[in-house]
Amino acid sequence: MEASERKLRDAGELRSLAHPVRMRLCQALYERGTATATELAEMIGESPANCSWHLRQLAKYGFVEEAGGGKGRHRPWxxxxxxxxxxxxxxxGEVAAASDALSMQFVEQEFAGLRDWQAWRRTDPPEWQDAAYWMQNIDWLTVEELKELNEAIAAVILRQRKRRDPAERPLGARRIRVFAWAVPAEPYAED
Incomplete structure (x- = not known):
């Protein structure tokens, strides 16, 4: 069951998550449900010792937890x-800098995923190639319209959130990257 929203307001917790290995570990755990450091190492291409260390750092800030059972690198998270x-x-100050670093790490991760897809997308079956989609657009919106647009995008994306649980995934479902933003195109200027 999804818990309430967690606002990250501490520079330490923001920095702890703004690490490429830790971001990949969190993503792998959401996909898998539970996994050991050894299993995660295979999934993300890191050593079990490195994964174990990063998992402990994520646990320190409450992003992951031990699932019980096992010892050392063989305990599930x-x-x-x-x-x-x-x-x-x-x-x-420090919180804003750490927050911006975390945001940039997310952007870098998602653009890398888009570049990867562009490199191998022609190897997918045609129906998957045709179902994939990306767009770019610039429009003129008020602040209220921008909020409304972002809320609508979030509502569509969050409809599938229950599928983080492997038992909720239908046969034939694939992991799909969704990254969206609606932000001003240039700095604010008084009219």
């Missing part, structure tokens, strides 16, 4: 399911 948010306008 699971994600702590919660929507995360950060990047509020009132952040400053």
């Amino acid at each position: 699971r994600p702590v399911p919660r929507m995360l948010s950060w990047g509020d306008s009132d952040e400053s």
